[in-house]
Amino acid sequence: MTAYGTTLAALADPTRRSLFERLRRRELAVGELARALRISQPAVSQHLGVLARARLVRERREGTRHYFSASPEGLAELRTYLESLWDDVLAAYAGAPGPKPRKP
Numbered sequence: 001m002t003a004y005g006t007t008l009a010a011l012a013d014p015t016r017r018s019l020f021e022r023l024r025r026r027e028l029a030v031g032e033l034a035r036a037l038r039i040s041q042p043a044v045s046q047h048l049g050v051l052a053r054a055r056l057v058r059e060r061r062e063g064t065r066h067y068f069s070a071s072p073e074g075l076a077e078l079r080t081y082l083e084s085l086w087d088d089v090l091a092a093y094a095g096a097p098g099p100k101p102r103k104p
Contacts, residue, residue: 003055004081007074010054015039016047020070023057027069 001009011017019033030048034041048068051057055074060067 002081003074003077006054007056007078010050010056010074013047013050015043016051019044019047020051020056023068024070027060027067030066030068033068 011020015037018037022028022033022036028036030041030044033048034044037044045066048057048059051074052059055071055077057068058071060069
């Protein structure tokens, strides 16, 4: 799977999107995320693993606690892909024939 495909797949799940949105605002511990989303810590950890493989979050350990924050790398790959799509659309539009001039 492509890098942007991994990112899209990771964000396709609503729980992972919710986790990512919270982590965009500030760093949080796994337990804080579990309480906020009302799901188990193992479920949060599993979702965070998917987000980490997509390079959307990074982990920091402090003693026994695991803290996560958003990482821009995965989104940068997705942005590059979307910009290339947009460039293709604009190029196709620029090459499309325009309206025919009206005869007087």
